[in-house]
Amino acid sequence: MSPIMQGIITIIVGVGGCVGYFYLSNLVLDKVIFPPKAGDKGRNINRATMVRPWLFLFPAMFALGLYLVYPVIGSFWRSLFNRAGDEFIGFGNYSSMFADSAFQTAFLNNFLWVLVVPAMATFLGLLVAQLTDRLSWGNIAKSLIFMPMAISFVGASLIWRFVYANNPDIGIINAMRDFVGLAPIDVLQIPFWNNFFLMVILIWIQTGFAMVILSAALRGIPEETVEAAIIDGANPFQIFFKIKVPQIMGTIVVVWTTITILVLKVFDIVYAMTGGNFETEILPSYMMDFMFRDDGRATAVAFVIMIIVLPVMIWNIRQARKEMN
């Protein structure tokens, strides 16, 4: 069977299955379990109404349970076993991991990423959103800045490999060094600073995201408050920092935390650029190093990442909800 046919059949079976489930389950509820028949008519209708929401919730709860709750618990359980998975070793994976200097490096690097990438991406996004707002070619500029969002992390990494290439004929950094007469270097091999060269890639990708959201937020600011500030004697900087930014603080926090969560998940960039060498390891790529070789250790890393992400996630969701009200 051709893949196209397979796809079509999958869609038909999937959509049909959903429709069938909702239709039939409601039918069974109304006709078989609580039929509104003599005597119990009112009571049965009420009972059916009480049950009905759970019919609709069940598929989602089942899927979330199967693909989210079970893996979390399963992973935690797995992280308490040894490499082969046949011996319970308690928190052994965790204690040996925390003692591992590679893990410590990854942890510190990740901390740097969380500090720098969301801050820079949000700041640049805000800057671009404000600066392009009044320009006639602002929308073109925005489209260009947004474009990296459409590129996969691996694709973006490949592009930046060229930018960083250790060859003045290819890499722009070394071309500039060559221009002033300096010998080419591989920036990805400069310890510590190479982290920042990797972060630039993610900032490049995420600035577009921040810009789009913040641009919409800036446009939502009532024009009168800006005019009132003009009459009050505020200069453009004061209007931006004292009137505009505080009014979109909620959105800034949402953007910031969203990017933070993303940063804690990205491994592709490090994986594609340095493979974690030259002390550029971060937690997700550190986890990848162990995956399929020592699942006990890998799941332990995954669990640490989850615990770090969790508070950011909760904050993010709270802010987003507040924004919606």
Next chain:
Amino acid sequence: MADLKLTDVGKTYGGTVTVLEHINLDITTGELIVFVGPSGCGKSTLLRMIAGLEKITAGVLEIDGEEMNDVPPAQRGIAMVFQSYALYPHMTVRDNMAFALKLAKKSPQEIDEAINRAAKVLQLDEYLDRLPKALSGGQRQRVAIGRSIVRDPKVYLFDEPLSNLDAGLRVATRIEIAQLKESMPNSTMIYVTHDQVEAMTLASRIVVLANKGIAQVGTPLELYETPENEFVAQFIGSPAMNLLAGEIVSTGEMTGVSLPEGKGTIQAKIPSKDSDKGLKVNVGIRPEDMVETDGENYAFQGEVEITEKLGEVTQFYFKPSAPGNDPVIAKLAGIHKGMRGQTMNMTADPAKVHLFSNGQSLLYRD
């Protein structure tokens, strides 16, 4: 504190679309000037030009004899109250009022003093540490007014400040603004509204804007009693003044007019020249000036189509003489029942009759 003078002021957008032209206006210290006019007549634009939020594309704006065309808004000595209040939502009431003073680098004592003074006048003392979102509409508008008071401006600009308030609050806040004006007799205020009652009750003079220019400037009662043209006549007063086609038949101190929809001649206390005889005019009579008559002469005869009984007055809408014409309206004191379908003869006191030729009042001819 300040005189304000507009000389031949105009506004053109993009070099082609003219919204205002040849605006000449002298405002003296202590006046409360109200700009009224139909939607889109440019009244808010004119206010924003005075504020400096819109560029003046023609003419000169002077405040206290100083040309202000290119002076930034903050240095014009003006303060503005917006329809939407325009409070800074992230600042407390106190910070909202302090913002301009802080930018002007006033000392903390000065700022505190100014805020406390304004808060007392506007009864905002208890709310100083609240955020705007915790205030009612009326309180928010008072904060907005407070924000302008603390700056002690030469000219206050109000852009439809009551339009966002509900009816009851609007009356209360209107009275507050009137009292505020009274407590600051030397302040000059310019107030934009589309609400006639606000204009009539607050203004020392009303400026009616229409057709890119000023239709008439005068005290509220001048505009009501002696409108210069049909536009002002119909714009001021509600329901609008009735205009009936007629022809001048006798001239002199009193002018006699015959109306095809009425009978005989009715008199208007407006002088006319002999040469006016035969002139086609529009006879303007306000609905509230209409009186029923059983005499020989009357201005209008019509069949009552709709009556609106408001208690204190009853409004009669007469069947239009031709479909599509505006109905003639009469507003008679008291309650009148069972008038629908009846034919009534209406006339008016000669002193209350207006005559317009080509849209201009005969009163204002040289």
